[in-house]
Amino acid sequence: MQPVRPLLKAIGAFPRSAVFTIGAFVLLGLLAPYIAPHDPNAQDLLIAGQGPTLAHPFGVDHLGRDTLSRLIVAARTSLVGVCLVLVCAHAIGIAIGTIAGYRRGWTDELLMRIVDVGQAIPSLIVSLAVIGIAGVSYWNMILALALAWWPGSARISRAVAVNTMNKPHMEALRVLGASPVRIYFVHLLPTTIGAVLVYATADAGAVALAIATLSFLGLGIQPPTPEWGQMLVDALPYLESDPRQVILPGLTLTLAVIGFNILGEAVALNRVPKPLTSRMLAARRRVTAFWAKEARP
């Protein structure tokens, strides 16, 4: 139970609303196949467009598929998609950002100008272009979004890396003769990743929305895989005759995005350094004393 308590404590520090929405979202995503009451792709044209009944508490869509099951399974689609996009985008971004921050000089200039170009073009246009060239498929969508997302991450990681490189302990490491590989992988990269991950959570909502947007345009997740954006566009013709079909996926998407945004904001606020407590101060003193002892011949 020992390692669980600090985790619970950390979660407890987040806004409760975000914890509940994202918790529910992740849980639904993980357990989707077990919770979904029906096969999300099973059609029954005879009951197409039917409102809520006991068998289908949220009603069925225009092809007679159970809306509740589709919403639940779509949570998984979105969750996996968001994670993949963030991992890919931040992998590229952090690599480029830290290299620029470590090397500085012309490498930094060159890489950051590339990032500037990337940031100057709206992400949706970049994704549309990539999909236009590579064709419509799930993996192309992930690739397209990752390629649209990395410049922001590179910019942040470069700032963090530059900041870290200017810290006294980095200077000390260099003076002590630590190899560049050691400085980069052991000291620079972990610090940067930690800081950038904070921004990743804040981005999750935007990525979920981008996936929905691409699917809405028919360029993202292909049928029959349920996806919130796709469900929205399928329901649009029935906006007037049966608003339920539009409202349900719209509401779910809104909730997930708001949850992610609140979470991201909370994480970002938690990262702001707090004044040193006496315990931390004591710990630092112990470390410096240890260095002093080590330095003695």
Added chain:
Amino acid sequence: MNNNNEFMRIDRRSFLAGVSKLLGVSALSSILPSIVAASEVKDTLRIAIAKPAGDINPHKYTGLWGVQDLVFEPLVKYGHDGKIEPGLATEWSVEDGGRLLKLTLRKGVTFHDGTPFDAAAVEWNLKRWIGLEANNWMNSSRLYAGTDIVDDDHVNVRFKEPVLGLLQEFAYVRPVRLLSPKSVSGDGSYKAPVGTGPWHQATAGNEGSAFERFDAYWGDKPSFKYLEVKVLPDSRGRMAALRAGDVDLIGGAFVSPLTATEAETLKGAGIDVVIDPGTTTMIMAFNTSRVEALRDPKVRKAINLGIDRAAISQVLYRGLATSTGNLFSETVPYSGKRFDVPRRDTETAKSLLEEAGWVGGPVRQKDGKDLAIELVVSEEQVPGSRSVAEVIQSELQEIGVTLTIRSVDHASRHSDIPERKFDLAFFQTFGAPYEPFGTVVGLFLSTYDNGVDGKLFIDPEHLDPLVLAAMSAPEGEMEAALQKVYDWLHDNDAIAPLLFVPGIWAHAARVKGFQSPATEYDMPYENITLAE
């Protein structure tokens, strides 16, 4: 000082009076133009169009058909049920076994700019399109031999060989309609849309175009003085505009498309909706050159039997579309004898697949390969086709066929389909006035290049000879020759006709006497009167 104060003094009463005067003036000034406008609206038919009319030069392929139809007229018109009716020619006869077209021109017709319509004008117009390479897709242009002016009212057009569907071609919107010879600039290039039609263009732009009645029109003049086409790209926007009274008429495949669901929504809101059975067929194509499995007619038949056409037209087309097993609807000339509409029969479909060697489950296999097929869908090309694809996907899954849906945009569709980068794809026949030969030749003859449309089915060995025979058959044997093509397609399950796409129009209550156009390429302003 005191006096000055007196002058500037603002008490509550004078303030309120001033404000109310100001309000009154501003309200009046905003109402005045709308009073003037209201009297104009009373006499204006406003039609929504999905995209700007563009360059409506009748000899080019750039403009919007419906708008070209307002201004320009053909020599002969395509009427309902394929009857050829008099247009700018009052009489015509096809002689010399189909090599000579004798036309008697209508007297007393002038173009909008006052130029008289006569044999010289006809010859001038013919020269602008007939016999040019760009128009080789039209038989009359490809086989053109020459034009002879007999007198002011009589023209003879000669052809090298008998021309298939000659009169129908002369009823097309483009490139055959007539432009005023005086309207062009010195070097003969097109300048302005000046035709003989009942409407002449007043203004045109990206927001829409405005037309005024041509008071010297030879035929029945429209009962209202103005006609406006407004560009509203989004279908929900068009529906809202119709209900708000900002436009009077929406619909038609090429004017401002309405889906069956939208039509039902409008009907529910008390708007008049007019459904026409339509002359277009929605067909699913099999690409046998790309997928080995589809080369087996049994597999094609199994897929044909796996689709529940009745459910598709009932649920996705709200019962407005008629499901079919035929290439053409009965409203198309020479549409052939009626085949039974294939009924969904999963048992027969499964046993056909077994016979063809596709066994096992849930996905059938043969020689270790899955029976997996890709269906290309372009929502822009055929609205509502994605839902149809999803239904077919789920239905074919039941007989052990895995279908992946690939959504493409309009541009990719126009490159992928002619390049045959599809396993299955949705096609639409061209509809009147291009039928039956537009589709039979354009979509089935493998040697015939039809640009971006692509081919429904290719079989140079068996199908091409039948199509060629139908093309060269004399008038009396044409029907039988065409029937052979239809029979071959049906017997080999070469195509999967799904349904006849209905023509859907919706109009405001002030529009009276609306009638669906004879073809989706025409604008249905005729017979309309505007109530107060």
